[in-house]
Amino acid sequence: MNFAIQFGVLLLGILFLSRFEFGWNLLYAPAAVLVILVYGTALSFVLSALNVYLRDVQHFTEIFILVFFWVSPIVYAFTFVHNALKGGWLEELYLANPITLAIIGAQKALWPAGSETVDGVTQAWPDHLDLRMLVAFLIGLVLLWLSHRLFARIQGDFAQEL
Numbered sequence: 412m413n414f415a416i417q418f419g420v421l422l423l424g425i426l427f428l429s430r431f432e433f434g435w436n437l438l439y440a441p442a443a444v445l446v447i448l449v450y451g452t453a454l455s456f457v458l459s460a461l462n463v464y465l466r467d468v469q470h471f472t473e474i475f476i477l478v479f480f481w482v483s484p485i486v487y488a489f490t491f492v493h494n495a496l497k498g499g500w501l502e503e504l505y506l507a508n509p510i511t512l513a514i515i516g517a518q519k520a521l522w523p524a525g526s527e528t529v530d531g532v533t534q535a536w537p538d539h540l541d542l543r544m545l546v547a548f549l550i551g552l553v554l555l556w557l558s559h560r561l562f563a564r565i566q567g568d569f570a571q572e573l
Contacts, residue, residue, distance in 0.1 A: 425521060439520035442544050446513040449551035456558035460565055463572050483511045489518070493535035506537055509547035516544050 462468040482505075484492065496502040506512060519536055537543060 421521065437520050439516035439540070439544070442541075442548070443513040443516035443520065446509055446516070446544055446548050446551060449548060449555050450509055450513075453551060453555040453558040456555075456562040460562045463569050479508075479510060483508060483514050484518070485514060488534070489515050489537070490533070490535040493537075506543065509551060512537075512540070512544050512547050516540060 458468055458472055480486075492505060493502065496505065515537060519540065
């Protein structure tokens with residue numbers, strides 16, 4: 412529900428305050444949503460099952476979300492990371508985060524600048540972003556299947572633990 416409201420506000424902001432470009436880059440938006448949905452669901456299965464046995468998981472989850480908020484390019488552009496890391500192995504490690512790939516994909520789809528120059532800085536996008544997102548999605552599906560199996564296996568003991 413929160414995502415739907417925030418996504419609606421984002422679209423309204425783009426429509427009224429900027430320009431909306433139609434093109435092939437727009438296909439990154441549903442792909443980004445799918446990647447986030449798959450990983451979010453997989454994590455929710457694991458963390459909710461762990462929270463039954465370890466009550467402090469909910470507090471660590473808040474810390475985890477805060478750290479990954481700043482590790483992913485939500486409030487800054489990937490261009491800054493690319494220029495700082497110069498495309499080395501640290502940048503590849505940075506791009507190993509599937510949520511980072513999804514956010515970059517959403518920015519490429521919805522951010523009107525696209526691959527243009529903004530304020531004198533050329534926007535950088537990771538090479539083969541579509542392939543990277545596909546691999547992240549497929550790995551996410553495997554993790555979703557494993558996390559669901561874990562949840563289904565231990566859910567029988569939830570009533571006794573609660």
